[in-house]
Amino acid sequence: MSDFTLHDVQCFDAVVRNGGFQAAAAALHRSHPAVFAAVARLENQTGLVLLDRSGYRVKPSDAGRSFHERLQLLLREAEALRQPATQLAGGEESELNVVLGDLCPRPAALELLARFFAECPHTRLNLHFEAVGGPVERLKAGEADLILHRVDMADRSLEWTALGKVRLIPVAAPGLLPTPMPKTLHEAHLRDHAQCVMRDSARKPGDTNFLVVEGTRQITVPDQAMKKDVIMQALAWGHLPDFLIDEELRSGALKSLAGRRFPGHTETLVAARRRNGAPGPVAQRLWTYLRENAPLI
Numbered sequence: 001m002s003d004f005t006l007h008d009v010q011c012f013d014a015v016v017r018n019g020g021f022q023a024a025a026a027a028l029h030r031s032h033p034a035v036f037a038a039v040a041r042l043e044n045q046t047g048l049v050l051l052d053r054s055g056y057r058v059k060p061s062d063a064g065r066s067f068h069e070r071l072q073l074l075l076r077e078a079e080a081l082r083q084p085a086t087q088l089a090g091g092e093e094s095e096l097n098v099v100l101g102d103l104c105p106r107p108a109a110l111e112l113l114a115r116f117f118a119e120c121p122h123t124r125l126n127l128h129f130e131a132v133g134g135p136v137e138r139l140k141a142g143e144a145d146l147i148l149h150r151v152d153m154a155d156r157s158l159e160w161t162a163l164g165k166v167r168l169i170p171v172a173a174p175g176l177l178p179t180p181m182p183k184t185l186h187e188a189h190l191r192d193h194a195q196c197v198m199r200d201s202a203r204k205p206g207d208t209n210f211l212v213v214e215g216t217r218q219i220t221v222p223d224q225a226m227k228k229d230v231i232m233q234a235l236a237w238g239h240l241p242d243f244l245i246d247e248e249l250r251s252g253a254l255k256s257l258a259g260r261r262f263p264g265h266t267e268t269l270v271a272a273r274r275r276n277g278a279p280g281p282v283a284q285r286l287w288t289y290l291r292e293n294a295p296l297i
Helices: 006-018 021-028 032-046 062-089 106-118 134-140 224-232 242-251 281-292
Strands: 095-100 124-129 146-149 158-172 195-198 218-221 238-241 265-274
Touching (some): 006 021, 006 032, 006 062, 021 032, 095 106, 095 134, 106 124, 134 158, 158 242, 195 224, 195 238, 218 224, 224 238, 238 242, 265 281
Parallel strands (some): 095 146
Antiparallel strands (some): 158 238
16 A cells, blocks of 8 residues: 555545535535545545445545444544644744742732633643642753742742742741740751641752751641641641631631741842753743733732
8 A cells, every 4th residue: 555645635525525526526615526636635645435426425434434434543642733833933932831939829820820821722731739849850850940938039940020928937837836936036946846747749859848847746738738638637736828817716716826036037029041042933022922921919
Protein backbone atom coordinates (compact mmCIF):
# COMPACT_ATOMS: atom_id res chain seq x y z
CA MET A 1 0.00 0.00 0.00
CA SER A 2 1.40 3.40 -0.99
CA ASP A 3 1.42 6.37 1.38
CA PHE A 4 -1.69 8.52 1.20
CA THR A 5 -2.11 12.19 1.97
CA LEU A 6 -4.23 13.98 4.54
CA HIS A 7 -5.93 15.85 1.69
CA ASP A 8 -7.10 12.61 0.10
CA VAL A 9 -8.38 11.31 3.43
CA GLN A 10 -10.28 14.54 4.07
CA CYS A 11 -11.91 14.34 0.65
CA PHE A 12 -13.04 10.76 1.27
CA ASP A 13 -14.38 11.74 4.70
CA ALA A 14 -16.32 14.64 3.17
CA VAL A 15 -17.88 12.37 0.53
CA VAL A 16 -19.06 9.92 3.20
CA ARG A 17 -20.37 12.66 5.47
CA ASN A 18 -22.11 14.67 2.74
CA GLY A 19 -23.40 11.77 0.64
CA GLY A 20 -21.77 12.61 -2.65
CA PHE A 21 -18.94 14.24 -4.55
CA GLN A 22 -20.71 17.49 -5.38
CA ALA A 23 -21.78 18.11 -1.78
CA ALA A 24 -18.30 17.18 -0.53
CA ALA A 25 -16.70 19.59 -3.00
CA ALA A 26 -18.96 22.41 -1.81
CA ALA A 27 -18.18 21.65 1.86
CA LEU A 28 -14.43 21.65 1.18
CA HIS A 29 -14.53 24.61 -1.24
CA ARG A 30 -12.90 22.48 -3.91
CA SER A 31 -13.93 21.44 -7.40
CA HIS A 32 -15.88 18.25 -8.08
CA PRO A 33 -13.06 16.78 -10.25
CA ALA A 34 -10.47 17.48 -7.49
CA VAL A 35 -12.51 15.58 -4.89
CA PHE A 36 -13.25 12.74 -7.32
CA ALA A 37 -9.55 12.43 -8.17
CA ALA A 38 -8.54 12.45 -4.48
CA VAL A 39 -10.87 9.56 -3.61
CA ALA A 40 -9.79 7.58 -6.67
CA ARG A 41 -6.16 8.15 -5.69
CA LEU A 42 -6.88 6.96 -2.13
CA GLU A 43 -8.55 3.80 -3.45
CA ASN A 44 -5.57 3.13 -5.68
CA GLN A 45 -3.09 3.71 -2.84
CA THR A 46 -4.93 1.52 -0.33
CA GLY A 47 -5.97 -1.17 -2.80
CA LEU A 48 -9.55 -0.90 -1.49
CA VAL A 49 -12.87 -0.12 -3.13
CA LEU A 50 -13.98 2.52 -0.65
CA LEU A 51 -17.22 3.65 -2.33
CA ASP A 52 -20.18 1.78 -3.77
CA ARG A 53 -21.04 3.69 -6.94
CA SER A 54 -23.78 1.32 -8.18
CA GLY A 55 -26.69 3.41 -6.92
CA TYR A 56 -28.00 6.89 -7.61
CA ARG A 57 -25.90 8.23 -4.74
CA VAL A 58 -22.50 6.92 -3.73
CA LYS A 59 -22.14 5.32 -0.34
CA PRO A 60 -19.25 3.68 1.51
CA SER A 61 -18.61 0.02 0.79
CA ASP A 62 -18.14 -2.36 3.71
CA ALA A 63 -14.39 -1.85 3.46
CA GLY A 64 -14.90 1.91 3.07
CA ARG A 65 -17.11 2.06 6.17
CA SER A 66 -14.50 0.25 8.26
CA PHE A 67 -11.69 2.37 6.82
CA HIS A 68 -13.66 5.56 7.49
CA GLU A 69 -14.21 4.63 11.15
CA ARG A 70 -10.49 4.01 11.62
CA LEU A 71 -9.63 7.35 10.01
CA GLN A 72 -11.50 9.39 12.62
CA LEU A 73 -8.63 9.44 15.13
CA LEU A 74 -6.26 10.70 12.44
CA LEU A 75 -8.71 13.42 11.41
CA ARG A 76 -9.27 14.52 15.02
CA GLU A 77 -5.53 14.74 15.65
CA ALA A 78 -5.03 16.70 12.45
CA GLU A 79 -7.72 19.17 13.51
CA ALA A 80 -6.20 19.44 16.98
CA LEU A 81 -2.88 20.41 15.39
CA ARG A 82 -4.43 23.04 13.16
CA GLN A 83 -5.29 25.50 15.93
CA PRO A 84 -1.91 25.61 17.72
CA ALA A 85 -0.18 25.74 14.32
CA THR A 86 -2.23 28.81 13.42
CA GLN A 87 -1.37 30.38 16.77
CA LEU A 88 2.32 29.63 16.40
CA ALA A 89 2.29 31.11 12.93
CA GLY A 90 0.79 34.24 14.45
CA GLY A 91 3.34 34.25 17.28
CA GLU A 92 0.93 33.32 20.10
CA GLU A 93 1.74 30.63 22.64
CA SER A 94 -0.34 27.46 22.66
CA GLU A 95 0.13 27.11 26.45
CA LEU A 96 1.44 28.94 29.50
CA ASN A 97 2.70 27.48 32.78
CA VAL A 98 1.76 29.47 35.89
CA VAL A 99 2.66 28.55 39.47
CA LEU A 100 0.75 29.80 42.51
CA GLY A 101 2.80 29.81 45.70
CA ASP A 102 1.56 29.18 49.23
CA LEU A 103 1.51 32.92 50.05
CA CYS A 104 -0.88 33.67 47.19
CA PRO A 105 -4.57 34.22 48.06
CA ARG A 106 -5.96 31.51 45.81
CA PRO A 107 -9.57 32.70 45.30
CA ALA A 108 -8.46 36.17 44.19
CA ALA A 109 -5.63 34.83 42.03
CA LEU A 110 -7.79 32.18 40.38
CA GLU A 111 -10.49 34.74 39.62
CA LEU A 112 -7.94 36.98 37.89
CA LEU A 113 -6.53 34.10 35.87
CA ALA A 114 -9.98 32.86 34.92
CA ARG A 115 -10.95 36.31 33.61
CA PHE A 116 -7.74 36.64 31.61
CA PHE A 117 -7.76 33.19 30.01
CA ALA A 118 -11.45 33.51 29.14
CA GLU A 119 -10.22 36.09 26.62
CA CYS A 120 -7.43 33.76 25.40
CA PRO A 121 -9.37 30.55 24.65
CA HIS A 122 -6.67 29.18 22.36
CA THR A 123 -3.87 29.37 24.95
CA ARG A 124 -4.03 26.55 27.47
CA LEU A 125 -3.30 27.41 31.11
CA ASN A 126 -1.19 24.82 32.91
CA LEU A 127 -1.67 25.71 36.57
CA HIS A 128 0.55 24.38 39.36
CA PHE A 129 0.64 24.88 43.14
CA GLU A 130 3.96 24.89 45.03
CA ALA A 131 5.17 25.86 48.50
CA VAL A 132 8.13 27.69 50.06
CA GLY A 133 11.02 27.34 47.55
CA GLY A 134 9.09 25.34 44.96
CA PRO A 135 7.74 28.24 42.87
CA VAL A 136 11.12 29.93 42.35
CA GLU A 137 12.81 26.60 41.66
CA ARG A 138 10.33 25.80 38.88
CA LEU A 139 10.66 29.30 37.43
CA LYS A 140 14.46 29.16 37.29
CA ALA A 141 14.36 25.64 35.84
CA GLY A 142 12.25 26.91 32.94
CA GLU A 143 9.24 24.88 34.09
CA ALA A 144 7.11 27.99 34.70
CA ASP A 145 6.53 31.12 32.66
CA LEU A 146 5.23 33.07 35.64
CA ILE A 147 4.86 32.61 39.39
CA LEU A 148 2.76 34.38 42.02
CA HIS A 149 4.80 34.11 45.21
CA ARG A 150 7.61 35.83 47.10
CA VAL A 151 11.11 36.15 45.63
CA ASP A 152 14.52 37.43 46.63
CA MET A 153 14.22 40.93 45.24
CA ALA A 154 18.00 41.20 44.96
CA ASP A 155 18.08 38.27 42.53
CA ARG A 156 19.00 39.88 39.20
CA SER A 157 17.97 36.78 37.23
CA LEU A 158 14.32 37.60 37.97
CA GLU A 159 12.03 40.52 37.32
CA TRP A 160 8.93 41.07 39.38
CA THR A 161 5.95 43.30 39.94
CA ALA A 162 4.40 43.72 43.38
CA LEU A 163 0.82 42.51 43.85
CA GLY A 164 0.38 43.23 47.55
CA LYS A 165 1.64 42.67 51.08
CA VAL A 166 1.07 39.51 53.09
CA ARG A 167 1.52 39.59 56.84
CA LEU A 168 2.37 36.24 58.43
CA ILE A 169 0.92 36.28 61.93
CA PRO A 170 1.88 33.78 64.65
CA VAL A 171 -1.43 32.38 65.95
CA ALA A 172 -2.83 29.66 68.18
CA ALA A 173 -6.26 28.38 69.12
CA PRO A 174 -7.51 29.45 72.55
CA GLY A 175 -6.43 26.93 75.17
CA LEU A 176 -3.33 25.66 73.41
CA LEU A 177 -0.99 27.88 75.41
CA PRO A 178 -1.20 28.31 79.21
CA THR A 179 -3.00 31.30 80.67
CA PRO A 180 -2.30 33.90 81.66
CA MET A 181 0.12 34.45 78.81
CA PRO A 182 3.27 36.38 79.61
CA LYS A 183 3.00 40.08 78.86
CA THR A 184 5.96 39.86 76.48
CA LEU A 185 6.03 36.62 74.52
CA HIS A 186 9.40 35.12 73.60
CA GLU A 187 10.21 32.19 71.36
CA ALA A 188 11.25 30.27 74.49
CA HIS A 189 7.63 30.31 75.68
CA LEU A 190 6.62 28.30 72.60
CA ARG A 191 9.23 25.55 72.60
CA ASP A 192 7.09 23.17 74.63
CA HIS A 193 4.36 23.29 71.99
CA ALA A 194 4.33 21.88 68.45
CA GLN A 195 4.80 24.33 65.62
CA CYS A 196 2.96 23.72 62.35
CA VAL A 197 5.26 24.45 59.40
CA MET A 198 5.04 24.26 55.62
CA ARG A 199 6.75 21.47 53.72
CA ASP A 200 9.07 22.82 51.03
CA SER A 201 7.96 21.46 47.65
CA ALA A 202 11.31 22.26 46.01
CA ARG A 203 13.24 19.25 44.78
CA LYS A 204 16.36 20.75 46.36
CA PRO A 205 15.12 22.67 49.43
CA GLY A 206 17.29 25.49 50.73
CA ASP A 207 18.92 25.57 54.15
CA THR A 208 16.76 28.41 55.48
CA ASN A 209 14.12 27.37 58.02
CA PHE A 210 11.57 30.08 57.32
CA LEU A 211 10.00 31.34 60.60
CA VAL A 212 10.76 28.05 62.36
CA VAL A 213 11.49 28.29 66.09
CA GLU A 214 14.48 26.07 66.82
CA GLY A 215 13.96 23.30 69.33
CA THR A 216 10.20 22.92 68.81
CA ARG A 217 8.45 19.74 67.76
CA GLN A 218 7.10 20.19 64.25
CA ILE A 219 3.97 19.17 62.38
CA THR A 220 4.58 19.55 58.63
CA VAL A 221 1.81 20.18 56.12
CA PRO A 222 1.73 20.74 52.33
CA ASP A 223 -0.34 23.94 52.20
CA GLN A 224 -1.70 26.86 54.19
CA ALA A 225 -5.26 25.51 54.31
CA MET A 226 -4.16 22.31 56.07
CA LYS A 227 -1.90 24.35 58.32
CA LYS A 228 -4.90 26.42 59.36
CA ASP A 229 -6.91 23.26 60.06
CA VAL A 230 -4.17 21.88 62.33
CA ILE A 231 -3.86 25.15 64.24
CA MET A 232 -7.64 25.55 64.59
CA GLN A 233 -7.78 22.15 66.31
CA ALA A 234 -5.18 23.29 68.89
CA LEU A 235 -2.69 20.66 67.70
CA ALA A 236 0.00 23.27 67.11
CA TRP A 237 0.66 26.98 66.74
CA GLY A 238 2.13 28.58 63.62
CA HIS A 239 2.33 31.51 61.24
CA LEU A 240 -0.60 32.03 58.88
CA PRO A 241 -1.18 34.71 56.20
CA ASP A 242 -3.49 37.47 57.33
CA PHE A 243 -5.92 37.07 54.40
CA LEU A 244 -6.64 33.51 55.55
CA ILE A 245 -7.49 34.26 59.18
CA ASP A 246 -9.09 37.71 59.32
CA GLU A 247 -12.47 36.31 60.33
CA GLU A 248 -11.03 33.90 62.92
CA LEU A 249 -9.04 36.68 64.57
CA ARG A 250 -12.13 38.89 64.75
CA SER A 251 -14.29 36.14 66.22
CA GLY A 252 -11.65 34.93 68.69
CA ALA A 253 -11.42 31.47 67.13
CA LEU A 254 -7.70 32.19 66.80
CA LYS A 255 -5.47 34.34 68.98
CA SER A 256 -2.58 36.39 67.66
CA LEU A 257 0.72 35.72 69.43
CA ALA A 258 2.41 38.69 67.78
CA GLY A 259 4.16 41.17 70.04
CA ARG A 260 7.23 43.33 70.40
CA ARG A 261 9.63 40.39 70.74
CA PHE A 262 7.71 38.07 68.42
CA PRO A 263 6.28 40.31 65.71
CA GLY A 264 5.56 37.92 62.86
CA HIS A 265 6.72 38.76 59.35
CA THR A 266 5.55 40.70 56.29
CA GLU A 267 6.24 39.51 52.73
CA THR A 268 5.65 41.16 49.36
CA LEU A 269 3.58 38.99 47.05
CA VAL A 270 4.81 39.40 43.47
CA ALA A 271 4.31 38.17 39.96
CA ALA A 272 7.77 37.07 38.80
CA ARG A 273 9.36 35.83 35.58
CA ARG A 274 12.88 35.18 34.29
CA ARG A 275 14.66 38.37 33.28
CA ASN A 276 16.39 36.73 30.32
CA GLY A 277 13.21 35.04 29.14
CA ALA A 278 11.50 35.86 25.87
CA PRO A 279 7.80 36.11 26.71
CA GLY A 280 5.37 35.65 23.87
CA PRO A 281 2.45 38.00 23.27
CA VAL A 282 0.02 36.17 25.59
CA ALA A 283 2.57 35.98 28.42
CA GLN A 284 3.29 39.69 27.99
CA ARG A 285 -0.41 40.54 28.06
CA LEU A 286 -0.80 38.47 31.24
CA TRP A 287 2.12 40.34 32.83
CA THR A 288 0.55 43.71 31.99
CA TYR A 289 -2.87 42.49 33.13
CA LEU A 290 -1.53 41.48 36.55
CA ARG A 291 0.28 44.79 36.97
CA GLU A 292 -2.86 46.72 36.11
CA ASN A 293 -4.96 44.70 38.55
CA ALA A 294 -2.54 44.95 41.48
CA PRO A 295 -2.80 44.90 44.40
CA LEU A 296 -4.09 41.34 44.48
CA ILE A 297 -4.68 41.58 48.23
